[in-house]
Amino acid sequence: MNVLDLVRRSRKLKLFLFIGIPLLYLFIFFFIPFLIALLYSLGMFKQVVYQYIFVPRVSLDYYAGLFKYPGILKLIQRSFYYAVLTTLGTFILSYPIAYYIGVKLDRRYRDTAVLIIFTPFWINFLLRVYGMRFILHEAGLVNTFLRLLGFVSEPIKFLGTDLAVIIVMIYSYMIFMVLPLYGVLEKLDVELLEAAATLGATPLKTFLRVTLPLSIPGILAGSLLVFIPALGEFVIPELVGGPNTATLGTIIYSLFLRVRGVTGWGIGSAAALIYITMIVVASYIYMRFVGGEVVLG
Amino acid sequence: MKWFDRFLKIYTYIILALMYLPIVVLIIFSFNESRSKVVFTGFTLENYYRLVNNFMVWDAFYNSIWIGVVVTIVSVLLAILMSYGVTRYSFRGKAIVDSIMLVPIIIPEIVEALTLLVFLVILGFSLSPYTIIIGHVAFDISFAYVVIKARMAGYDPQFEEAARTLGADEFKAFRKVTLPILAPGIAAAALIAFLESYDDFIKTFFTRPPGFLTLPVYIWNMASRRGFPLDLNALASFVVIISLVFAYVRRRVERGVLR
Structure with a gap:
């Protein structure tokens, strides 16, 4: 006691x-x-x-080792390419959905709509990516569809290409964009839009001058929530990509769990720290560029 | 603008339907008997027989569950302590502590995972199921904290003060007043913490001992081979049913929180 x-x-x-x-x-x-x-x-x-x-002695050997790695700059460039396209793609696809549910849809149905968006994301991420493999396969749904419509005569080989990786990344990261956008749009005061219309603004002008600026906090939060993990993605390039879709995440993963040993881990840690540094720098530049504060949740 | 609203509506429905497509396709193909795997040729339950007889899957499932339960208990307890301290006491550096708690949510998991692995190995820990638990708790505290703190900040501390005035000490007031009020928040936090652990792949993959399987690690092992292992589709149906049950429970719990 x-x-x-x-x-x-x-x-x-x-x-x-x-x-x-x-x-x-x-x-x-x-x-x-x-x-x-x-x-x-x-x-x-x-x-x-x-x-x-x-050992109290600093050496940059591992960093040098990383940059001597064959094609490392190409890998970093590709990671940025995937992450930027994923962020843009999720934004373009999500905004109309968030706008429809948050502004147009009757209040009573909003919770249900959010639940419907959310449910697939309860199912294990790896399984969803594996499911996309059935859809993107040469004999899969997309190719069958394109052939029935007469767009292609020969099946397109998606798996193993950049396109497959980007499609699956957009699919997997959508939720992180939809929810923050919905969060700001749902709180949007509809009277503001009506006021703009009364004062003679065209719908397009109302959107560009009122709706879009007011959704900036959601856009910021959403794009950081997508961009940061997308830059280090390794699961999707492994599962639907091929030898030509390796990213920064892939290299970290294989250095740690395949190459192993002191060198693998040393270079792998160096790669991870470069990844973190790039995230911090990119987020900083982005926030300066767009302006405003990030509101999470 | 009527046509535009209609366009938005149809667009939203189409995209939502597409979100479900990969899962529906997985389940359809779990009944496929074909050897070519991507063309549906005939109905069979063979993939399910193989799944039921695959002891590795059940072992992995069992590991995911018990690790998830231990992680949930530890991280929810720590999160309760933290939320109580942050909402009921004032001290220097409170804002900093609050933002420190959010860092694990923002840092990409692969970085968390490999730094923990380096740390454990350098200190001479050998990898075991407990190293997985240590890693999961490190991000689950943050998820649980966000939920419990929101609940704790949302009600009036006067209830506790009333209990104190009536002669209860702080522990008793906490046990008899705070805890019952917090219960829905704790339930929601526990559910989120459990799901984050149960479904975690990357951190588990880096900090597990060789050969140790959890359900996501097993799924990765199957899916990262080229080709289409149809037992995995049968497993997918099973995982989907469990996830839907979780989603339903979570919805009930969250309704309880809002009330």
């Missing part, structure tokens, strides 16, 4: 219990690993038999 009484009385002990323990957990198992991986990528851990010892 003594310890309990002590806790009861002391505000500091209580604060440690409430804030300190969870925070400590995150520091030990989330933030310190980042630091360790950073030091590791700088060659500051040496393996001696089965143990690692700390």
Whole structure:
């Protein structure tokens, strides 16, 4: 009882219990690993038999190794290409949906509509990607459809191409764009739109001058939620791509789990840190460019 | 503008239908007997027989469940402590603590996974199911925290103060007043935490011991081969049913939170 009484009385002990323990957990198992991986990528851990010892000497060998990797610049360029197209694609496809559900649809049906959007995303992501393989296959739905309509005589080979990767990425990341957009559009004051119309604005002008600027926080949140993970995607290029669709994520994955060893891990950590740096820089530039604050959730 | 509204409506329906298409196709082909796999040739239940007799799948499923349960309990407990501290106490650096809690949601999982792996190996931990749990808790605390804190910030601390005035100490007030009010929020947080762990692939894949399977890892092992293993389609039907049950439970729980 003594310890309990002590806790009861002391505000500091209580604060440690409430804030300190969870925070400590995150520091030990989330933030310190980042630091360790950073030091590791700088060659500051040496393996001696089965143990690692700390060497206070910085070397950029692993980073140099990464940039000597065959075709690494092409890989980084391709990762950006996929991530940018995925972000644009999800935005273009999602905006009308979010607009319809958030502005046009009767309030009573909105929850149900969101539920209908959400449900497929409850099903394991890997299975959904695997399902897309049936659709994009040479004898799959898309090709059958195109042939019936007479667009193509020979089936198009989607699997293994950039196009397949981008289609599946857009499909998989849609939800992260729809929900933030819906979040802002649903709160949009319809009277503002009516006011613009009363004052003589055409629907197009109302959209460009009122609706679109007011949805910027949602656009920002949505595009960061899509872009950040899309840049490091490795599952989709592995499952529907081929030898020519390797990305930054693919290289990190194969360095860590296929090449392994001190070198694989060193170069892999270097790649991961470059990935994080690119995210921070790209998000910063993007937010300066679009302006406004990100509102998550 | 009537035609435009109609266009929006039809467009939305089409896209929503397309979202379901890959899943529907998976389930249809789970009944396919063909050897060519992508053309439907005839009805069979053979893929399901193979699934039922595949002990690796059930082993993986069992692992996903028990890991998910342990992760949920630990992360929800830690998240309750944290939300209580943040909403009921004022201290320096509160805003910073609050944003630190959100970092694991934003950081890409592959980076989280490999930094944890490097950390564990350098410290000399050998990989085990417990290293998977450690990794899952590190992101699940954040998900649980967001939900529980929202609930805790949304009600009046006067209830607790009333209990204190009537002679309850802080622990008793927490147990008798705060906890019952928080219950729906805790249930919602637990469900989200469980699903994030149960469905996690990348972090599990990096921090698992060799040969250890969870359901997503098993799915990856099957799907990352070229070709179309139809047992995986039968497994998909099973996973879809379970996911729909989860979705239904979650909807009920969330309605409870809103009430």
